[in-house]
Amino acid sequence: MNQPSSPVHSPGAPVLKVAFLSESPADEAALHILVGAVLKTPFTIVQSSLRARGWPSVEQVLPAILRHLHFKTDADGLVVVVDSDDSPVHTAEHETPGYYHPHCRICRLRGVFRRVLKNLPPARGRDRVLRAVGVAVPAVEAWYLCGRDTSVTEEAWVKGQATGRVPYTRAELKWRVYGTERPTLMHETRRAVQEVTRHHGDVRRLENDFPQGFGSLARDLRSWSRPA
Amino acid sequence: MIAAVHFRNFKALRSAAVRLRAFNLLIGPSGSGKTSLIQALLRLRTLSGLPVARADEAKRADGPQIDFHFDPPFDDVRVTLGCSAHELVCNLLTVDHPPGIAGEGQWGELRTRLQSIRAFLFDHNAMAMPAKAKDDAGLASNAGNIAAVLQARRARFPGSMARMEAEFCRIMPEFAGLDFRPLGEDRVELFAKLAEDGDWISADNLSQGTLYLLAVLTLGHDPDPPGVVCLEEADRGVHPRLLREVRDSLYRLSYPLVEKGGRAPVQVIATTHSPYLLDLFSDHLDEIVLSNKQGNAATFERLSERSDVLELMKEAHLGDLWFSGILGGVPCE
Numbered sequence: 257m258n259q260p261s262s263p264v265h266s267p268g269a270p271v272l273k274v275a276f277l278s279e280s281p282a283d284e285a286a287l288h289i290l291v292g293a294v295l296k297t298p299f300t301i302v303q304s305s306l307r308a309r310g311w312p313s314v315e316q317v318l319p320a321i322l323r324h325l326h327f328k329t330d331a332d333g334l335v336v337v338v339d340s341d342d343s344p345v346h347t348a349e350h351e352t353p354g355y356y357h358p359h360c361r362i363c364r365l366r367g368v369f370r371r372v373l374k375n376l377p378p379a380r381g382r383d384r385v386l387r388a389v390g391v392a393v394p395a396v397e398a399w400y401l402c403g404r405d406t407s408v409t410e411e412a413w414v415k416g417q418a419t420g421r422v423p424y425t426r427a428e429l430k431w432r433v434y435g436t437e438r439p440t441l442m443h444e445t446r447r448a449v450q451e452v453t454r455h456h457g458d459v460r461r462l463e464n465d466f467p468q469g470f471g472s473l474a475r476d477l478r479s480w481s482r483p484a
Numbered sequence: 485m486i487a488a489v490h491f492r493n494f495k496a497l498r499s500a501a502v503r504l505r506a507f508n509l510l511i512g513p514s515g516s517g518k519t520s521l522i523q524a525l526l527r528l529r530t531l532s533g534l535p536v537a538r539a540d541e542a543k544r545a546d547g548p549q550i551d552f553h554f555d556p557p558f559d560d561v562r563v564t565l566g567c568s569a570h571e572l573v574c575n576l577l578t579v580d581h582p583p584g585i586a587g588e589g590q591w592g593e594l595r596t597r598l599q600s601i602r603a604f605l606f607d608h609n610a611m612a613m614p615a616k617a618k619d620d621a622g623l624a625s626n627a628g629n630i631a632a633v634l635q636a637r638r639a640r641f642p643g644s645m646a647r648m649e650a651e652f653c654r655i656m657p658e659f660a661g662l663d664f665r666p667l668g669e670d671r672v673e674l675f676a677k678l679a680e681d682g683d684w685i686s687a688d689n690l691s692q693g694t695l696y697l698l699a700v701l702t703l704g705h706d707p708d709p710p711g712v713v714c715l716e717e718a719d720r721g722v723h724p725r726l727l728r729e730v731r732d733s734l735y736r737l738s739y740p741l742v743e744k745g746g747r748a749p750v751q752v753i754a755t756t757h758s759p760y761l762l763d764l765f766s767d768h769l770d771e772i773v774l775s776n777k778q779g780n781a782a783t784f785e786r787l788s789e790r791s792d793v794l795e796l797m798k799e800a801h802l803g804d805l806w807f808s809g810i811l812g813g814v815p816c817e
Contacts, residue, residue: 280728307725309760309763309801310763310801312799312800312801313801341798342798426767427767430767436739437767437768438735438739438768440732440735440736441728441729441732442651442654442732
């Protein structure tokens, strides 16, 4: 188990055990920081080697990963973050009970969690592995630019999708973050960590500019500390 | 440097052309022309170092033919490899360049650059053996002299070597360093230090994947790289999760400004059979060349020129699409 940097922790409070499923080590390094900023409590990382090859592999491999975490580890929760690419952006309407958008990646990932977890018996002292799903719109580099480039927001992307003229491409976002369309993994990781560290543990701007993709992730994470 | 190659009646490449960019990833089944392209470049290197064919010799070249076109400032020069119909190897080189001293000068400069074409197919058995210490001028095609090359690099370019070593240890954290030890009078052996207990293990005890990755890093961090690097089976022996490091290392050659290296870009032509490596180029379809074989005839197609790929990629990974067969570039069954 890895031990990420710890925010304020009340003595005696249980330390959450969190698994991460993301598309690259760079994404994961940034997510460790962002999740810590939302949870505001120390956590340890279980099964640190989980990785997906992007959409649609995440969706395909998620059931097996959930069952593995449930039965074979003591993970409290699983954080899953993918890029939205050109898929429809999650909206408030999608949050309506019983609503499921067949092309929204948040709806689909939540659907996988529901389908898999509802059939699992309790194991390792808990009923289920907790869910935290986020979708970066259109790519995780948009989150990295939050607060530095005000033109990059979920709203701007949604408007662009509606008019058929997206405000930026994924390649442009990469340029803005990395200074190249072909960053090395090391450079990508360094820049990702630099950018998310810029928020100094305050994710309100991210939640404001990315209310669905990041907001959903934050709301899921905060629900972990409350009784289900 | 090389803008395009056009094959006529060369093995399976009856009439096939391929435009080349700074970085090129060739995918396709065996026998579809990937290796033929690399062999043609090596032939170009060899023959461009020799006197060009006389006019009467050139007239006999009525068999297979390979035309080479070049990027500026050599775009006025065209080189053709040919042979007579009954010959199997293109041994005649003809050059078409602007007349006069300027044209001769262009060709002279180009042929010097063509001498720096290199092709690699790494062999872990060769890499595991001690190398001749004097064989340190450049990485051999099978990387069998990697110990000598890296030992010399440490002496001549210590900063470059230190960066490569740090990269190696970052990617393979079970190791903490490299060393080179003399063996007998004229040989040198590669050793890697284990991070856990500090023990040194010799190259013949390193895994195949470790040696292949080290060879790729050796290429990618070369402070004085060749002008053209052809690498067959770039994914060879490397775990799928580490293929990103292979890609990064090869990109380092083709796009040196990214790393602020300040040297000229190296043209890279790599082949692979790995869908996982292919996936890493999903954002750069213009870097992927699909070689197709239908019957006995092979052709090349740049993936970015296909109108359907982006739509298809909304539903599946590029590597899976390739494997499925809908892109072509798969073996006949």
